[in-house]
Each structure stands twice: as C-alpha cells, then as structure tokens.
Amino acid sequence: MQLERKLARILAKEIAYRSYRRYGTQGLPLGKMSQAGRREPSILRSNGLMAIIMSFWSIFMGVLPLLRAGDLDSNLLFVISSSVMLFFEAIMTITIVTSFTSVFMSEQVMDLLSTLPLTERVIFRTYFRTLLLYWGGLAPVFAFIPGAILGFVAASRGLVMLFLPILLIVVGLLILIFSYSLGIALGSYARKVKRRAFLRALSTMGWLATFAFFYSWNYISGYIVRSINTEVVLWASLIPFIGMLFSFKSNIALLTSTIETVIILVIALRWASLRLKVVMGLIELAPIASIRVSAREGVEVKTLKFKVKPVPLQLIIKDLVLLGREPRRLASILYFIIIPFFMLLPSLIMKSGPDSDFFAGGVITILSMVMLSTLPGATVDILYYVEGKAAEALYYMPISRRNLALYKAAAVVPFSALSSLALGIMLAYIYGSALLGILIFLMTLISSPLMALLFSSITVRMLPESPSAWSEASISRGALAIIKIVVFIGIFSSATIASIILIPLLGELALLVILLAYLAVASVLGLLAYFNIPKNKPV
C-alpha cells in the first residue's frame, strides 16, 4: 500500500506535467490547473474544486422536490432532477477518465512502470489510485450524493417515496462504473487515433460534442427543468440506467430499464477490461504498417509521394496535417467556427429577411458577420501549440518570426473560408441577393486572416528565445485571453453602435458600409501588428 501510494503520487505528477506540456491547462482537470505537475499532488486539490462544482449542481437539482410548487408530483420532480444530475455525472466522468487514459497512452507513461519489478496487480491498483485520488476521479460521486441526501430529507417529510433516493445512489454508482469503463476504453485508443483517419474524425466529433455540451449545458438543464411542467413522456422509462428511476410509475419500466442497464454494463465492462490490458501493456498491439502488409499480400504497400512546394504552402500544409492528427486541437478550432454559426442561425432565420423587422435583423446580421470574421482568426494560437516539442526545429530553420506569424495566419484561411462561405450563402438566401452574399463572403474571407495576423503576431512574440525553453506553457494563455477579450469587446461594441446609428440611415447599404469599416479596422490592426510586434529575426 505504501508503495502504491508513492507510485500513484509520482505518476500523478508526471502525467500532470506531461499533459500540461502538451495541452496546457486544457489537458488538466479543474483542480490540477494551478499545479501543472510542479506541486506535490494532493487529493484535496485534485478533487476539491470539481467536487464543489458538482455538489453545488447536485444540491441545486436536489432541492427542487423540497420546494415543489403547486400540485406538481414531487416524485416525478425528484426523478427528473436526479436524471439531470446523473447525466452530468456521466459526462464529467467520461471526460475525466478518457483524458487521463489518453495521456497515459499517448505519452507512454506505462514505459516508466514497465521496467520496474512490479506485479500486474500493483500496476493496476496504481493506475486506479492515480485516477481516483489525483486526477479528479473521485469528484463525480458528488454529482449525486448531495442530491440523494436531500432526497432522504424529502422522504422524511413524506414528499418522495423512500426508495427513490436509495435508487438514485444505486443508479449513480452503476453510471460511475459504466462511465469509468467507457472512459478507459475510449482513452485507450489514443495512439491508434493518431494513425487512423476514421478514428481521428470520430474523435474530433467526440471532442466537439463534449465542448458543445459544456457550452450548452445551461440551455440543456434549463430546458429540462422547464419541461417539468409538461407531461412526462413514456419513453423516458426505456432509457438504460435513468429509466430505472421511473419505476415508481411502472414495474415494466423498471424491468426493461434494468435489463438494458445490465446488458450495457456487461458489454462496457468487458470492453474496458480488454482495453485496460492494452493500457497496461499486457497486450502488445501489432504495428499498423505490419497489419497492412499482411492484408494486401503481394501488392506494393506504399508508393512514395514527394513534391517540393513553396515555403509558405509547405508550412501551411504541415500545420494542417499536424492538426488533422490531433483531433482535440482540431476540435478546438472547429468549435470556434461551427458553434457560433449554429448559435446565430436561428436568430438570423427568425429576425432577418424582407418580411421581418429590418432593424433587428440588420443588427444581428452585422454582429454575425463580425463574429464569424473575428473568431476563426482568434484560434491561430492553436497552430503554435500543435507544433508540440518539434517547435524547437523551427529554431534551426531559416524562417523569421515575422514570416512565421504570417504563415500561421494564412493556415487559418481554410477554416475561415468555410465559415465565410456558409455565412455568404445564408445571407444571400435570407436577403434574396446573390451579390450581397458574394460581397459578404469575400469581405469576411479577407478580414478573418487579417485578424489572425493580429493574434499570430502577438503569439509569435511570446515564443521563447531559446529552443530548449520551448513548451506550450511558454506562450501565456492568460495574456492572450485578455488581449482577445479586449479586442472582441472593442470590435463588437463598435459594430453594435455603428449598426444602431447607420441602419436607420442607410438601410441595407449599412451592412456593406459596416463590413467595409470592419475590414479597414482589421487591416489596420493586422498589418500594424505584423510590422511592429514580431521582430524580423530568426525564430
């Protein structure tokens, strides 16, 4: 036990450091962000903050049956609020366990342990101890325990049936086991994901969904709480795990949901136990290349592709290839492009167009254009992080800092082109003017890389002088975030004021005038930053 505790602490520190080096604070669970592998691991620090957030949420949901309003069925209220808690628990647990296991796999942490004279049992226990105690793996329990305690209080007052809070604890624990299994299994594919395009695409979508979930959590939970007033749909009882809570309405629901739960749990456990052996290095996977050779015997496996390209194009292609092999980072860029677009879509459709109030529609259209021109450019720092440790190679190459800033900004173009095109098509359709759509497409297409140039010039300035000093942490995310916020506030407030003044005066023409003005501002900011911030010296 003493040995396992020591190993777990060392492992936690190592994984936190490696994760921080690779992903910055994004790679760490909430409680570890301030540690970054530099401080001694602490159970309280690693779980505390997350536990507080989850408890807060659990109490918020758990108190609803106690405050029941009108003639609402408090049993139903308890079951719905419990479902929300459990959903949150599942998402958080899967995220925590997947991120831990993927760092464990991709950073080959197992290599540290495999050379030591340790039994499999000790290694297994060390893995779980590190995950539970030092990676926030204990915190998800707080997503349902406080809620269950409040459930017992409600039961003592005769508001809910006594077996419901007991069932909440049981289902909460089952979800914990399921989420742990799923997290281990998904995280164990980290190395394979890098090599297979299909898995990378899948992983990118998975991360996008996770980011989107965190963004939209307030909306989802708000919607669920509001839906309490509506009739509970029968199919809820058919959902595995959560459906068991609806057993107070029907025994068939309990039976159906229990059978589903057991089947899913057994599958997840079997999958996890197999993948855990891969994580622990007990099953050696055949390298991908050798699998291909055996599958296509007698056929030439690889034909060499080689083409020397112009330096800017090659640097951009390299960045896009690296990004394509890092689903998490690719998802971070796509998130800032896709999510705002979908946020704006309903408002644009509802409030814009010839039959609607032109003033409101115009303001929203302008803000959409400005947002979709600014946000893709603001993701340019991710293209620096994606270099990883190999960024040191840039220091040996004949590339100036100023040119690097320019090439990185140019690498944003494929992403901004997508959002510009989508916006152009959408506005052309809404306003019934192809010309307007084309003009807006062109203007956002040009302004986005200019904004990227501004942020790229600032980021390149933050690169350390010496290659050995390079790590992701050497680019200050905090300083960058502050600069981005200031720029966003400045641009959005100016755009809002301009649209309020100009739309009543100029009508549809205001859209083009403001976008032209934005283009001018982006040009000035981008070019001024480019010529003044990065020095024309080698990386």
Place this chain on the structure above:
Amino acid sequence: MGSVIRFEDVWKQFGNLMVLKEVSFSVNNGEIVVLLGPNGSGKSTLFKMTLGLVKPDSGRVFVEDIDVLLNPIEARRRVGYMPEDLIVYESLKINEYLEFISSIYGVQVDIDMVEKVIDLLGLQEHLGKLIGELSHGTKRKVLLAALMLREPKVLVLDEVFSGLDPSSARIVKTWIRELVKRRAGALISTHILPIAEAIADRVLIIHQGRIVSEGKPSELKEIFRVKELEDVFLQVTGYSSEIEGIIKALYE
C-alpha cells in the same frame, strides 16, 4: 581552400559559469573536424553558435564568410545541422517530413533521389508509420535522410552516430566523407573515439570551455606518446587513474 566555419576569439558565459573561453578555430572546405570533449565542456554551445541560436559575449562566428550574428537566417540556410536531441515532427510520416524539410530549404530533388536515400538508410519499411512510432536510431536516420537530400555545404553534426547500428554508422561515415570530398566542410562531435579517429582530418579537444589540444589524430598520438586517441583524450581532460581504485572500493 576557404573556411566554411570560423570561430574568432569566442567567449561565452551563462550566469557565473564561463562555458567558452578564447575559442578560435576554423573548418576548411574539404575537411572533417571532430570536436571531442567531456559532457558539459561547451561542444553543443559552439554548435548552436553556427546557427545564431546562442550568441557569443565576445568574438565572432562565420559560416562561409557570413557573420552569423548579423545574418543568422542566411547562416541557417547553409548549415546542415543535426542536434544531439532528436527534434522531429513525430506526427508526420517520413515522406511528409522529408518533403517539409526539402521545401523549407528550397532543395530541388527528384523522386529517384528520395527513393535511393530511403533505401540506403533502410527506411522503406517504415514509410507508412508516423515518425513518433520509430525507434531512436530510425528517427536519427530520418534526420540524416533529410540532410542527405539537402547536400549542405556546411555540416554541423552533434553526436550524429548516437543510436546508430554499425552498418548505419558506416553508411553515415561514407556519406560524410563523400560530401566533404565533393563540396563541403564538416564539424562533428562524438563520444565514440574509434569513429572519431577513423573519420577526422583534424581533432579538437575542448575542456572546460577552452580548446586544449588540436591536430591530426596521428600527430596527437605522437605528441602524447600513446597508442590510442582515447589515451590522448583522457590525458588532456585530466582523467585520474585513482578513479579506478575508487570504483573498486565501492563494493568492497
């Protein structure tokens, strides 16, 4: 025979530690100079100065008569540098990496040449893999392949033989000799003294930041009246025979 690298009275201090003192030497075109020295003697610092990565406190460094301090980008364009630590994009495949490096340095190379280099270094079977999946030695071969395609006129190779098997080391030695004979000059460091002896036209020994010995391997052995270059190295760097006694005493 002009010099491809020239250090003129270079001094460098990190904090309180003086890492280079009064270093002056040159590497001529058509010459292989091997720099020997204990760990931490200042070899890598010297190598990085040829790219302008480390600036001297005083003195000057030239690469093909280009002052590195004044024009580091041009110097980098000419130097074929291999660092001791393997710094390479691990998420790229071999051909992607070679394409990248060739493009950055504007190397015009045809596919036949690329195939020849890949075959020569035994990289064919690894083409489908990401570089991160390769062994230490194979990663070094990838870096070497990039240098082979570039054919730089100035070679600066820090511990280039580390992690290479004997046949790969032979290939690298032959390639360095051939390139230097045709058009280049090379500054190399290694801890493998038989290789140093076999390849060097001239050996420099650096100790505590100062060049303490210089000459052809045969000349140095004659001066110090020893049979092996290793003995020259040990004498110059102050190795004491008492150390063997201390090691024996460890387990007694």
